[in-house]
Amino acid sequence: MKRTNIRSAAWRHIYAWALILFSIFPIYVVIISSFDPAGGLASSTLLPQRFSWVNYETLFTSPTIPFMTWIWNSSYLAALNAILSIVVGAFSAFAFSRLRFKGRKTGLQTLLLIQVFPAFLALAAIYVMMERIYTIFPAIGLGSHGGLLLIYLGGSMGVNAWLLKGFIDSIPMELDEAAKIDGATPFQIFWQIFVPLSAPVLAVTALLSFIGTFNEFVLASLFLQDVNLRTVAVGLQSFVGAQFGANWGPFAAGSILASVPLVALFLFAQRYIIGGLVSGSVKG
Amino acid sequence: MAKIKQDSKPVRLGPLVAKIIFMSLLAAGLGYMMFVAFLAGENLIGGVLALVLIASFVVYSSKGLVPLKFLLPGIVLLAIFVVTPILYTVLMSGFVYKTGNEISREEALTQIYETGYVPDESFTAFYMTLGSYEGEVSALLTDQMTMTPYLGANGVATELGADQVQLDEYGTAVGFEGFEPIGFDEAATLEAEIIDLRFDMGEGKFIRPESLDAALLMIQAFTLDGASGELYDSVNDITYVDNGEGNFVNKANPEEKLFPGWRAFSPLENYVGLLTDPVIRGPFVNVFIWTFSFALITVATMFAAGLALAIAMDKPLRFKRFYKSILILPYAIPSFMSILIWNGMFNRDFGAVNQVLGQEIDWYNDATLAKLVIIIVNLWLGFPYFYLISSGALQALPGELEEAASIDGASPAQIMARIKLPLLLQILSPLLIASFAFNFNNFNIVYLLTNGGPINVLAGETAGATDILITYAYKTAFGSAEQNLGLASAISVIMFFIVGGLSLWSLRRSKVLESVI
Numbered sequence: 003m004k005r006t007n008i009r010s011a012a013w014r015h016i017y018a019w020a021l022i023l024f025s026i027f028p029i030y031v032v033i034i035s036s037f038d039p040a041g042g043l044a045s046s047t048l049l050p051q052r053f054s055w056v057n058y059e060t061l062f063t064s065p066t067i068p069f070m071t072w073i074w075n076s077s078y079l080a081a082l083n084a085i086l087s088i089v090v091g092a093f094s095a096f097a098f099s100r101l102r103f104k105g106r107k108t109g110l111q112t113l114l115l116i117q118v119f120p121a122f123l124a125l126a127a128i129y130v131m132m133e134r135i136y137t138i139f140p141a142i143g144l145g146s147h148g149g150l151l152l153i154y155l156g157g158s159m160g161v162n163a164w165l166l167k168g169f170i171d172s173i174p175m176e177l178d179e180a181a182k183i184d185g186a187t188p189f190q191i192f193w194q195i196f197v198p199l200s201a202p203v204l205a206v207t208a209l210l211s212f213i214g215t216f217n218e219f220v221l222a223s224l225f226l227q228d229v230n231l232r233t234v235a236v237g238l239q240s241f242v243g244a245q246f247g248a249n250w251g252p253f254a255a256g257s258i259l260a261s262v263p264l265v266a267l268f269l270f271a272q273r274y275i276i277g278g279l280v281s282g283s284v285k286g
Numbered sequence: 287m288a289k290i291k292q293d294s295k296p297v298r299l300g301p302l303v304a305k306i307i308f309m310s311l312l313a314a315g316l317g318y319m320m321f322v323a324f325l326a327g328e329n330l331i332g333g334v335l336a337l338v339l340i341a342s343f344v345v346y347s348s349k350g351l352v353p354l355k356f357l358l359p360g361i362v363l364l365a366i367f368v369v370t371p372i373l374y375t376v377l378m379s380g381f382v383y384k385t386g387n388e389i390s391r392e393e394a395l396t397q398i399y400e401t402g403y404v405p406d407e408s409f410t411a412f413y414m415t416l417g418s419y420e421g422e423v424s425a426l427l428t429d430q431m432t433m434t435p436y437l438g439a440n441g442v443a444t445e446l447g448a449d450q451v452q453l454d455e456y457g458t459a460v461g462f463e464g465f466e467p468i469g470f471d472e473a474a475t476l477e478a479e480i481i482d483l484r485f486d487m488g489e490g491k492f493i494r495p496e497s498l499d500a501a502l503l504m505i506q507a508f509t510l511d512g513a514s515g516e517l518y519d520s521v522n523d524i525t526y527v528d529n530g531e532g533n534f535v536n537k538a539n540p541e542e543k544l545f546p547g548w549r550a551f552s553p554l555e556n557y558v559g560l561l562t563d564p565v566i567r568g569p570f571v572n573v574f575i576w577t578f579s580f581a582l583i584t585v586a587t588m589f590a591a592g593l594a595l596a597i598a599m600d601k602p603l604r605f606k607r608f609y610k611s612i613l614i615l616p617y618a619i620p621s622f623m624s625i626l627i628w629n630g631m632f633n634r635d636f637g638a639v640n641q642v643l644g645q646e647i648d649w650y651n652d653a654t655l656a657k658l659v660i661i662i663v664n665l666w667l668g669f670p671y672f673y674l675i676s677s678g679a680l681q682a683l684p685g686e687l688e689e690a691a692s693i694d695g696a697s698p699a700q701i702m703a704r705i706k707l708p709l710l711l712q713i714l715s716p717l718l719i720a721s722f723a724f725n726f727n728n729f730n731i732v733y734l735l736t737n738g739g740p741i742n743v744l745a746g747e748t749a750g751a752t753d754i755l756i757t758y759a760y761k762t763a764f765g766s767a768e769q770n771l772g773l774a775s776a777i778s779v780i781m782f783f784i785v786g787g788l789s790l791w792s793l794r795r796s797k798v799l800e801s802v803i
Contacts, residue, residue, distance in 0.1 A: 014598040018609045021595060024666060025616050028627045031638045048641050090359045097356035106353075116368055118789035120727055123756070123781055124371035126763040126774040127378055131371060138326045139319065156367025159360055188352050217621050220729045220760065235622040239734060242626055250630055257623045268618035269611070 035254035057255035069256050071230055072237035076260075079147060079233060080215035083154045084208040090155070091162030092204065096192050098163070099170040100178060110167075117160030121153055122220040128153060129224060150225045154218070158211050169203045170196060206274040213264065234260050305346070312342055338362055372782065375775045380553040383772035387532040387547040394548035395510070398534070402508040403494075404521050410503035412436070412493060413458045416480065417467040423479055426451065426459045426467075427493060427501055435459035436493070438485035438501075443493050473498050517544070531555060549772075556776035566773065569749035569758070577754040580657070581726040584664045585718060591665060592672025593710070597702065599673075600680055617670035625734040628663040653751035656736045660752055664731050668721075679713045680706065719792040723785050732757045755781050 031048070039054035061069040097103075098110050121128070129144065132153075136143025143149050177199075178191045186194070197204070222233045232240070238260075242253040316339040323332035341362075345354045389397075412427040424439035435446045452461030460467065473480065477498075485493040490506045507521040517526040517534050526534035529543075532550030536542035559566045595613065599606060616624065631638040632649040640647055649655045683706060691701045711718075725731075732738055738750035738757050748765075749758050755777060763774030 011601075011603065014601065014603055017594065017598050018603075018613070021591070021669070022609065022612050025613055027638070028624065028631060028666070029615065029619075031631055032627050048638060090363060093356040094360035097353045101353045101356070103353040109357075113364075114793065115786070115790070116364060118723070119368070119372060119782060119785060121368060121371070122729065123727065123778050123785070124375040125760060126771045126778065127371040127374035129763070130378065130771065131374060134328070135331065138323055138328055138331065152363075153367050156363045159363050160368065163360060188356070192356070213620070217730070219622050219734065220756075224764070235620075238623070238626060242630070253626070253630070257627060261619045261623055264620055265615070265618040269614075272614070
């Protein structure tokens with residue numbers, strides 16, 4: 003009995019270690035490459051031989067790689083989208099969860115059906131539509147952050163509303179009944195009861211939305227042609243995709259810089275994110 | 287019981303002021319945009335803006351309609367930026383809409399007419415004296431054969447009597463009352479304007495300047511027969527007919543098209559092409575099969591690896607926390623970044639993978655290897671997610687089950703295979719279906735890793751071996767050679783049906799739709 007236990011434990015460790023090696027292999031490679039002064043993929047080796055910060059310096063100083071601009075573009079677009087889609091989503095979720103009105107059930111079912119279609123499936127139509135909007139409103143048309151943000155908002159609002167509704171449903175009805183008797187308007191109930199109570203959930207939904215937008219590539223590459231307007235996903239792809247050999251070092255450094263804050267955020271909010279995962283949102 | 291009286295509720299000033307400011311800003315912003323849109327002739331966009339403006343005023347200034355007060359922003363966003371593109375995709379898929387067929391029929395006809403202006407049969411030419419008449423750039427024209435003078439002004443050529451004009455020694459009209467001649471130097475500065483001058487002679491003929499002192503009589507070679515819809519080229523004596531697919535084609539030889547074409551409404555054209563045209567069907571079928579196999583294989587491998595890990599870590603284990611925090615890393619790194627990193631690592635000459643293997647494998651140039659690379663990298667990206675959900679579900683299984691089974695003499699392996707696994711599959715099936723749908727449309731993994739390749743462009747291939755439907759649609763719509771937005775939309779519509787059907791089926795199974803409360 004004892005022996006089988008040890009043997010079974012050994013298999014568990016071996017399997018876990020196999021996956022750990024698999025997991026850290028690219029991370030290891032990219033860290034090594036980022037400190038290798040030669041910079042090209044051609045010179046990269048599996049064992050670290052030289053050490054320098056030159057790849058990081060390139061990122062901050064090279065005029066052809068506006069890396070910090072890309073990071074900023076991605077961050078502020080993702081943050082704005084997260085905040086706005088949560089606000090709009092929370093409004094809708096509150097109405098669906100707490101208010102009784104005609105067409106509510108149909109509305110919910112429609113929302114549920116619409117949100118299964120990823121926005122980028124309609125890419126040709128989005129392109130033509132935004133091209134036309136561009137001719138009159140360049141700030142929210144093709145090629146602009148404003149237009150991209152609007153498409154993102156439309157796409158993420160449905161999912162967020164659906165997730166938040168599930169949470170608001172779990173808040174006891176007695177709370178708002180008490181507030182109603184005290185003469186609170188629906189807006190006061192929303193603002194003074196639900197928002198504070200759902201703050202952690204709102205934060206996690208916003209974080210998931212942030213990560214989702216940060217990773218978005220299709221629409222951003224369709225929309226943003228101007229080098230200085232690109233998000234980090236489109237920017238890194240364009241500069242590394244063309245010539246992997248030459249830009250490998252700076253790319254490695256850039257991917258580390260861009261990943262660290264997100265990984266930290268993810269690990270910090272791990273517990274909540276995993277709760278959200280099991281209740282239905284998917285990445286990967 | 288006393289009725290609660292709410293009428294005497296004091297009006298609070300703060301919210302009221304905020305509301306007024308909010309409404310004014312909204313009205314100003316939307317109103318301005320509406321104005322600009324209508325001014326630019328975009329009545330559809332203007333109309334939508336007007337609708338939004340009216341709706342927000344009705345909803346936010348009334349006392350009732352509380353649910354709509356909360357729902358309106360979401361409804362507007364979803365309607366304009368999600369539902370409209372979806373409907374527009376369906377509409378576009380019914381059009382021949384590709385490179386060479388991008389404009390409306392009217393615009394195409396205008397451009398065809400532009401190419402159809404030719405000198406008349408007898409090459410009627412005019413001496414021209416430029417000047418200004420009623421403040422406009424005008425010309426005095428004299429027919430070189432008949433010496434009839436004309437005044438060309440405001441787009442019209444008017445025949446003048448011989449007594450109305452002053453002639454020079456060659457009999458060319460050089461003066462007319464109200465006409466102020468300008469010299470060559472000044473005319474040269476107006477060249478752009480002069481090139482565009484057209485003086486209508488009626489019957490489709492007009493006079494057009496050829497230089498600064500000569501003009502030609504032009505006629506339109508094309509005549510469109512309103513009744514039959516046939517376009518006749520009088521110069522080459524060719525009759526063109528509308529082929530119903532957005533082009534005029536030679537009646538005698540339908541392969542000979544007149545360019546440009548236009549977006550033609552032909553509802554089934556693109557779909558029929560996908561099913562019957564071998565040039566389109568061939569790659570489409572391959573892409574279709576690979577999309578399904580990829581989604582199935584990748585979900586199966588990720589789930590198997592994640593579940594096995596969850597089972598391995600289900601028991602108390604040393605270093606469990608340490609393992610867990612490393613194993614979650616692939617999931618925490620932004621996925622586009624990981625994919626690009628893996629892309630470099632599978633490089634044939636310098637990639638880390640070949641260095642470890644000590645080989646020189648050309649991963650991206652072989653269809654099977656490229657597919658393998660995609661599956662491996664997606665496994666790396668996705669197994670932590672399946673580990674997390676599997677271990678969550680494992681812990682949620684009631685412990686009594688295991689106890690009861692082991693009392694009945696079942697081995698741990700039997701308990702796992704016969705009791706826990708079936709239960710797990712049932713709990714996780716909505717997430718597995720969702721993941722299938724996600725990977726079905728996993729643009730990033732394909733586009734950033736192999737870019738759909740390998741592809742033999744020289745052999746005329748339009749889809750690579752690893753292209754999935756979404757990347758194929760993207761290339762079809764925005765490719766470098768031909769951009770076929772209509773066909774791309776048709777592919778999108780097919781994807782809508784697959785993703786929608788799959789999700790609907792999943793929702794039905796889990797009874798979410800019915801249990802909406």
